[in-house]
Amino acid sequence: MPTGKVYLVGAGPGDPKLITVRGLEALQRSEVVVYDRLAGPQLLNRIPDHVERIYVGKRPDRHTMKQEEINRLLVDLALQGKTVCRLKGGDPTVFGRVGEEAGLLRQHGIDYEIVPGITSAIAVPAYAGIPVTHRELASSFSVVTGHESPDKLDRSIQWDKVTNATGTLLFLMGVAKIGYISEQLIRYGRPPETSVALVRWGTRAEQATLVGTLADIEAKVKEANFQPPAVIVVGDVVKQREELQWIERKPLFGRRVLVTRARSQASELADRIDELGGEPYEFPVIETRLPERPEAVQAIREALACAEAYDLVVLTSVNGVEYFFRWLERTGTDIRRFHKAEFAAVGPKTAEALRARGITPCPLPEKFHAESLLDSLGGRVKAGQKALLPRGDLARELLPKELGALGVEAVSVDVYETVPTGRKDEFLLELLREGGIHAVTFTSSSTVTNLIEALKGMGEEAPAELLAGAKLVCIGPITAKTAEKYGLSVAACSEASTIDGLVQTLIDSL
Template sequence: MPVGKVYLVGAGPGDPKLITVRGLEALQRSEVVVYDRLAGPQLLSRIPDHVERIYVGKRPDRHTMKQEEINHLLVDLALQGKTVCRLKGGDPTVFGRVGEEAGLLKQNGIAYEIVPGITSAIAVPAYAGIPVTHRELASSFSVVTGHESPDKLDRSIHWDKVTNATGTLLFLMGVAKIGYISEQLIKHGRPPETPVALVRWGTRAEQATLVGTLQDIEKKVREANFQPPAVIVVGDVVKQREELQWIESKPLFGRRILVTRARSQASELADRIDELGGEPYEFPVIETRLPDRPETVEAIRTAISEAESYDWVILTSVNGVEFFFRWLELTGTDIRRFHRAEFAAVGPKTAEALRKRGIVPSALPERFRAESLLDSLGERVKAGQKALLPRGDLARELLPRELEALGVESVSLDVYETVPAGRKDEFLLEMLQEGGIHAITFTSSSTVINLLAALREMGVEEPAELLAGTKIACIGPVTAKTAEENGLAVTVRAESYTLDGLVQALIEYC
């Protein structure tokens, strides 16, 4: 059996977009991911389901696996011929014990790569508006472990040299020892009024910052019950926070928002949330795909073959546009065969999708709902006409019914079908149970139904009860009605039934 390979990868400080390109490539090509506590759940959620995950992290109250055991685990997995990603929070070479892991791999003749990551020592202060250096305040910085007991700290840290060696001092894993650290720094020459900042869970939704001085920071930590993990920043650069804090001023800062759209569509909403300072967590509960039932396929082919007979082609979603044109491609149909037809769209995104294909839609309802489409078309829709409606299998029957009432022959085509994504996510379940998801976005009735079904599959007997403390945001009244019928209290409703409207409603609520 050929020997595998191990990638020793820095995941960055928590924000999944802060992993390096090379680190992400290593993660995506691995068969096994060995990860610790500081690897962000968003990043872990992107690991394909077929990849084995092994948690070896440490918590303040217990160690899941000793370092020596982790070293041997990596060797054993590689000797089984597997490609392994050892995913570490921050940078693996900064208090990540990567030397020990790489050393044993080397001894056993196993190929490995060390993939640097962005260390929390610089990234976390930056997200709090604190640069670790400043032309006028600090031209150097030191990174020091604060994790050891006081006697070990005294043996590993030469306080008389470290205290004033650099303008900025950064202590990692030192919250529990903040009193001792402050005491030693004052004892060895740092003024008691030296600014200090503690930044907890930097770059993530839980980010919080506590500012004080060497003489009062221990009291403030105790009074605030400020818990690890946190980066401690000591020095005048802390004063820059008053001017430079940036992410806290964004409207969705501190909110982790669940995005339930299909993966192919989720990125747009997730990116908007991210730009506004929120933390999107993607959990696609639906997938859209081409139908494969013979009778459905035959109906689509027959309807498209009659392209010249239509007076209208009415599209009510971006998916409808995408899959309609896929069927044209699959059937070898030239769009010019629909030369008699006018194209109509519901919603600006649907209209935009048509324009990208060189088609300017004839009507755009103001309210972005199927009910408004006929009002927009007015007298242009006449009895005796024929309309093609490419849509999904879960589309409502309102529009075909209204067209038939006007004497218009409507041909409804299920050009795509919506199915449950069928995923399980232990991280999502844990965050919901601990209140770590602050809002859930629903963009269709199917996302409501399938999220509740997914939670039941993960062992939640009463999903509505689990979500009772989470804000529910819906894109429109139909989706909101479905949520309420399933026991969810809708707290955020979009004024305009678009992603922009949904995001704006979240901003106003938050």
């Protein structure tokens, strides 16, 4: 059996977007991912579900796996011919023990690659508005481990040389030893009034910053019960925070938002949340696909076969547009055969999707749902006309029913179907139980139904109670009514059934 390969990858400080392009490539091409506590969980959602995931990180209460065991695990997996990604928080070469892992791989003749990551020593202070260097304040910096007992610190750190060696001192994993660190720095020449900042969980929703001086920082840490992990910054650069704070000024800073819509559509909403300083947690509970049922396929083919007969084609979603054109291609139906028909769209995104394909829809309704569409059509439809409604299998029957009442022959076909993803995410359950999800967004009734079912599938008997600690924000009243049927308390509902409307409602409710 040929030997596999191991990628030793730095995941960055926590924000999944801060992984390098090379690191993401290695993650996505691997068959096994070996990861620890500091690797952001959302990175794992960017790899295929069939990839094996092995957690080897350390928890505050216990060590899941010793370093020697991790080293051996990487060797064993590679000898089985597997491509392995060892995903580490920050940069693997900065207190990441990558030398031990790479050394054993080399001894066994296993091919490996070290993929650098953005170290938390630099990135975490930057997210708190603290540059580690400044032309007028500090032209150099040192990175020191603080995760040792005082006697070990004294053996590994030459305090008399380190204290004033560089303008900025950065201590990783030293919260528990902050008093001793401050004491030593003062003893060897740093003024007691030297500025200090502790930044916890930098780049994540839990990011918090505590500022003081060498003289009082220990007392402040105890008073605030400031817990690790955190980066400690010592030096005049800390004063820059007053002017350079940036992410903390964004409206969704400190908020983790659960995004439940289909994976293919989640990116737009997730990107908006990210731009506004929030942390999107993507958990797509639905996915769309072409229907495979013979009767559904036959119905579509029959509906498209008489394209010339339609006076109106109504699209109620971007998915409807996408799958309608996929069926045109699949059946070899020329769009010009619909020359007699006027196209109508529900919502600006649906209209935009049509315009992108060279079709200008009739004027939009003021509100983006079927009822308003009927009102906006007004005198455009007449008895005896024929309308095609390409839509999803979960679409409401209101539109065809009301068109029928007007004497219009409405032909509804399911050009796509919505199915649950069946995904499981234990880390999401942990976040919900601990209050780590601050808001949940629902973009359709199906996302509500399938999130409830997904939570039940993960063993939660009372999903409504689990979600009670988060603000639930719905896109439009119909989705809100579905949520309420499941016993969910809706915090806010956007008046406009658009992503822009949902995002603004989210900001207002948090």
